[in-house]
Amino acid sequence: MSTVIVSRPPPSNDANNKRASPSPRSSPSLSSSNNRKFSVSNGLPDPSRSPSAARKTVSVESTSAHDSQGSPSAMNSNGTTNGKNSSASTTSDGKYSSDSRIMSRINVDRGLLPQTIGCMHVKQLLSSPSQELALNSYRQAVRVALELRDRTSDMSAFQVRRCRGCGELLTTTFMCLQCPSVGCRKSKHAEAHSRDVGHIFGIDSRSGHLYCFACKDYVYNYTLEKIRREREELLEAKKLKKRYQEASQLSADDKMLVEQNSKAPPCQAGLRGFQNMGSTCFMSVILQSLIHNPIIRNDFLSGGHDSNQCQRENCLGCRIDEIFAEFFTSPTTTGYGPALLLTTAWKTQRSLAGYSEQDAHEFLQFILDQLHATSDAKSSSDVDYCGCIVHRTFCGQLQSDIVCPNCKNVTVTIDPFMDLSLELRDRKSDASRILSLQQCLEKFTSPEKLETKYMCSFCSTRQEVTKQLTVKRLPLVLSIQLKRFEHALKSNKIDDHVSFPMQLDLTPYTTNSRSKKRYVYELFGVVCHHGKINTGHYTCSMKNREGLWFNFDDAMVTLSSEKQVLTSNAYRYLLFYIIKELS
Amino acid sequence: MADAQIRAKVNQKLIESGEYERLSQYLRQKLVENGWYDQVTELASDTLRAQESPNFENLVDLVEPEALALVPEYVKVELLGMIKRFLEGIVDK
Numbered sequence: 001m002s003t004v005i006v007s008r009p010p011p012s013n014d015a016n017n018k019r020a021s022p023s024p025r026s027s028p029s030l031s032s033s034n035n036r037k038f039s040v041s042n043g044l045p046d047p048s049r050s051p052s053a054a055r056k057t058v059s060v061e062s063t064s065a066h067d068s069q070g071s072p073s074a075m076n077s078n079g080t081t082n083g084k085n086s087s088a089s090t091t092s093d094g095k096y097s098s099d100s101r102i103m104s105r106i107n108v109d110r111g112l113l114p115q116t117i118g119c120m121h122v123k124q125l126l127s128s129p130s131q132e133l134a135l136n137s138y139r140q141a142v143r144v145a146l147e148l149r150d151r152t153s154d155m156s157a158f159q160v161r162r163c164r165g166c167g168e169l170l171t172t173t174f175m176c177l178q179c180p181s182v183g184c185r186k187s188k189h190a191e192a193h194s195r196d197v198g199h200i201f202g203i204d205s206r207s208g209h210l211y212c213f214a215c216k217d218y219v220y221n222y223t224l225e226k227i228r229r230e231r232e233e234l235l236e237a238k239k240l241k242k243r244y245q246e247a248s249q250l251s252a253d254d255k256m257l258v259e260q261n262s263k264a265p266p267c268q269a270g271l272r273g274f275q276n277m278g279s280t281c282f283m284s285v286i287l288q289s290l291i292h293n294p295i296i297r298n299d300f301l302s303g304g305h306d307s308n309q310c311q312r313e314n315c316l317g318c319r320i321d322e323i324f325a326e327f328f329t330s331p332t333t334t335g336y337g338p339a340l341l342l343t344t345a346w347k348t349q350r351s352l353a354g355y356s357e358q359d360a361h362e363f364l365q366f367i368l369d370q371l372h373a374t375s376d377a378k379s380s381s382d383v384d385y386c387g388c389i390v391h392r393t394f395c396g397q398l399q400s401d402i403v404c405p406n407c408k409n410v411t412v413t414i415d416p417f418m419d420l421s422l423e424l425r426d427r428k429s430d431a432s433r434i435l436s437l438q439q440c441l442e443k444f445t446s447p448e449k450l451e452t453k454y455m456c457s458f459c460s461t462r463q464e465v466t467k468q469l470t471v472k473r474l475p476l477v478l479s480i481q482l483k484r485f486e487h488a489l490k491s492n493k494i495d496d497h498v499s500f501p502m503q504l505d506l507t508p509y510t511t512n513s514r515s516k517k518r519y520v521y522e523l524f525g526v527v528c529h530h531g532k533i534n535t536g537h538y539t540c541s542m543k544n545r546e547g548l549w550f551n552f553d554d555a556m557v558t559l560s561s562e563k564q565v566l567t568s569n570a571y572r573y574l575l576f577y578i579i580k581e582l583s
Numbered sequence: 584m585a586d587a588q589i590r591a592k593v594n595q596k597l598i599e600s601g602e603y604e605r606l607s608q609y610l611r612q613k614l615v616e617n618g619w620y621d622q623v624t625e626l627a628s629d630t631l632r633a634q635e636s637p638n639f640e641n642l643v644d645l646v647e648p649e650a651l652a653l654v655p656e657y658v659k660v661e662l663l664g665m666i667k668r669f670l671e672g673i674v675d676k
Contacts (some may be wrong), residue, residue, distance in 0.1 A: 152604035155595055167587075169594050170603070217638035 119212045119219040121200060126223060134177065135223065141175050142208035142228050146235055149206050161205040165189030174202030174211055208232075269328045270297070271544060273555035275335040277342060281554055282360040285527045285540040286367060287338065288552050289576055290320065291327060292525055292542035295476055299389040300324040305375065314347045316367065317374035335555025360527055360538050361419075361481045361574060368394060368418060384416040384473070394418045396475035399511045403447075403466045407459035414472055419479035420444065424494050437500035437575070440482070445470050445509045470511040474519055478506070480575040485533055493533045495571060502562060504577055525576035526565060538573075541565045596673045606665060613658050623650045 125134050144160065151157040158169045163184035174190040175182050178199045183190030194200050194213035202211040204218070208228045212219045250258065270291055274284035290296050299305075300321055307318035307325075319341040326336060346353040349366060368390045372378055375388035384397055395416050402411040422440040447468040454465045484494045506519045524543040529536050539553045541560055549560040597603045614620050623646065630645050631637045 153599055153601040155598050158594075158598055169598070211639070215638055216640040 118221045119215040119217070121212050121214050122210065122219055122221045122224070125201070126221065135227065137177055138203065138210070138224055139227050139231075141177065141203040142231050145175070145203060145205050145208040146228075146231050150235065150239070163187070163189050165192070173205045175205050177201035177203060177210075271550065271557060272327050272330075272333060273335040273552055273557045275337040276554040277337055277339065279357045280338070280342065281538040282358045282363050283338065283342070283345075284552070284554060285360055285538045285574075286364045287320075287323065287341075288540050288542050289364070289525045289527065289574070290367070291324065292544060293393070293477060293576065294524070294545075294578060295393045296389060297324065301328060304377075304389055305371075310374070312374055314344050315374045316341070316344055316348060316370040319344050320367075320371065357536065359485075360529070361421075364479065364574070365418065382416070391418075393477045394475050394479060396471060396478070397473035399470050399472040401468045401470070402454070403468075404456040404458060404461075404463050405466065406461050406463050407456060409456060409458035411457075418475075419481055420471075421481045421483055423483050424496050424498065435497070435499060437480070437498055437504070440498065441506075441509045470513070471506065471509050472511045474506055474510065474579070476579050478521060478577045480577070482573060482575070484529065484571065484573055493529075493571075497569075498572055500566070500572065500575060502566065503580070506577075520580040521577035522580050523565075523575065524578050525574075526572055527574035528568075528570035529573045530570060539570065541568075593670070593673070597669070602669050606662065606669075609665070610658070610662055613661070614654070617655055617658065619650075619653055619655070619658075622653055626650065626653075 125131065128134075148154075148157040148160055161173055161175075161182065162169045163171065163173050164182050166184060166187050166189060168184055168187070172185045173182050174185065176190075176193060176199045178201065179197070181190075181193050181197075181199070182205065183193045183202075185191075190202050191213060194202065200213040202213060203209070204211060208231070209218050210221065210224055211217070274280070274287060276284065301324055305317040305321045307315075307321040310318050312318070319338075323336070323338065323341065345366075348370060352358060352363075352366070371390045372383075372386065372388045375390065378388035378391075379386045383391055384395055386392070386395065395418055398415050398417050400413045400415065402413075403409070404411075420441075422437075422444050424440065445468070447466045449464055449466050451464075453462040455461075456463050456465070482498055500523070502523050504521045504523070506521055507513060507515060507517070510519065525540060526542075527538060527540045529538055531537055539551065541549055541551050541564075543549050549562055549565050551558045551560045551564075626649060627642060627646050630642060634641060
């Protein structure tokens with residue numbers, strides 16, 4: 001390696017500069033730039049110099065390249081607070097890599113000002129004519145050190161770093177900045193080299209940090225540290241890139257496998273009609289209400305009922321799961337014929353068999369009941385606290401307060417409910433006075449004098465008690481049935497139009513109606529009935545994930561709108577509201 | 584001489600099998616978990632703060648013995664055990 005002479009520092013009494021003081025052999029006439037030799041401390045030409053352009057090659061075959069040894073204590077090269085200011089390595093533990101944290105702590109404590117950081121030896125070196133050479137040498141050395149450090153199972157990497165004095169492989173060593181020498185720290189071979197030859201700069205063979213043997217300390221220099229950091233970051237980036245590439249690298253076979261077995265989801269996933277298989281529109285509308293129910297949909301699509309694993313016979317949960325899978329993955333847009341679901345339903349409940357029109361609300365109750373029965377998540381205790389998705393979605397609690405007018409005693413009962421059935425007309429009068437959903441709910445939750453007298457257990461008298469229903473616990477999805485079908489003397493359909501809002505505040509109908517917290521719900525589905533009571537037709541309107549409304553008439557699906565849904569002439573039978581935060 | 588040869592062979596096996604790296608990582612992890620790392624860091628900082636002309640060599644001379652003593656017994660035992668098992672695995676080869 002060629003050497004360069006640096007202008008010698010002025011003689012001083014500074015203890016640290018002992019080596020820099022003129023020695024008998026030093027020649028005051030050492031010129032700087034012409035001679036490509038450099039040595040700082042005592043100006044001695046290095047007798048053991050061997051010119052080797054490839055001194056610090058990365059390739060390990062070259063024996064003139066520096067060897068060094070990894071340190072046995074994992075801490076040494078990576079974690080220690082290296083002297084004044086060299087930081088802990090940025091690579092291993094993120095926690096211990098904060099340069100500035102350690103640095104500022106030390107400097108603040110010692111009251112050091114920034115200009116006194118680093119050692120004067122380095123400063124001199126880097127302001128001398130040999131600075132370019134020194135920087136290049138440092139750059140090469142850092143590259144060797146950092147690249148070898150990653151080769152943890154490569155014997156030759158350790159060989160490069162081994163101490164030339166004792167041959168130790170597993171200990172901290174320093175590569176000389178000015179020659180190919182490598183010496184260990186523990187047995188002081190590096191120190192000996194610096195003393196004997198006057199090369200006072202060593203480079204830690206694992207971290208690349210600079211060590212000044214004159215100062216007996218790791219030293220910080222902005223330029224050098226920048227070089228070191230750059231190399232470190234470059235290597236980190238390479239490693240990261242490699243990791244990404246390896247992770248995402250699919251072989252040609254794998255790629256083909258993925259392509260052959262994947263299906264791109266259709267654009268309007270979940271939007272599809274049902275074929276009418278003989279007055280089955282009452283089923284279609286209820287199924288659509290489940291498909292567009294965000295909570296039910298999310299549960300099925302995320303594997304809430306795995307039809308591949310389920311062992312039950314005639315399992316409606318599996319049928320629904322299959323429908324969800326079909327609707328959300330198949331690119332077909334033509335109506336789906338739920339033949340399998342039908343047969344399963346018929347096997348489960350005979351009364352569903354046959355081709356007569358059934359009641360959609362009854363079917364809703366049936367299917368919710370079946371989904372609960374076939375759920376693995378159901379609890380055997382009270383339904384109000386059942387863990388199945390159906391109860392978690394639809395089940396609320398009604399509180400009934402019965403007040404005795406005599407003693408004012410209140411009997412409180414709490415019952416679970418899966419939907420609310422609202423009367424449209426006063427029982428007594430035939431006149432249609434109720435016009436809005438809110439009025440129906442108000443009627444439902446207002447105190448009512450019961451006709452039959454009850455025996456009050458408190459005051460032991462027969463009284464005409466007052467009963468009031470309020471919603472104690474609201475379900476996430478509130479299903480409302482508007483009781484259109486009277487089964488009094490003759491079955492009658494009540495045709496009254498009931499207006500309803502997109503957004504409904506249910507707080508006034510709850511038990512704690514004066515609560516400051518507002519329980520606001522949003523409409524997502526409407527089931528309508530057309531025609532006479534026994535020979536009618538069901539259609540529905542549902543809101544999809546993007547907030548678009550669609551009309552479903554068996555297999556025909558058409559784009560609708562909020563306005564259409566609210567103002568259409570159809571007779572609303574079932575309404576589905578979901579709590580606003582989840583809509 | 585035979586000693587040195589054996590040593591070299593052992594080192595070679597140790598490094599090339601990846602065991603050296605595994606042991607180092609394991610030791611590092613254990614020392615961090617145990618709080619040793621933080622203890623020694625604090626010790627080093629305190630020592631540095633107390634020095635008038637601080638440098639690395641002095642620091643090592645002052646801190647190293649105590650740091651070594653602070654390593655918990657069970658860590659030493661565990662590591663020695665692992666090394667021993669490794670050696671048993673490569674002997675007779």
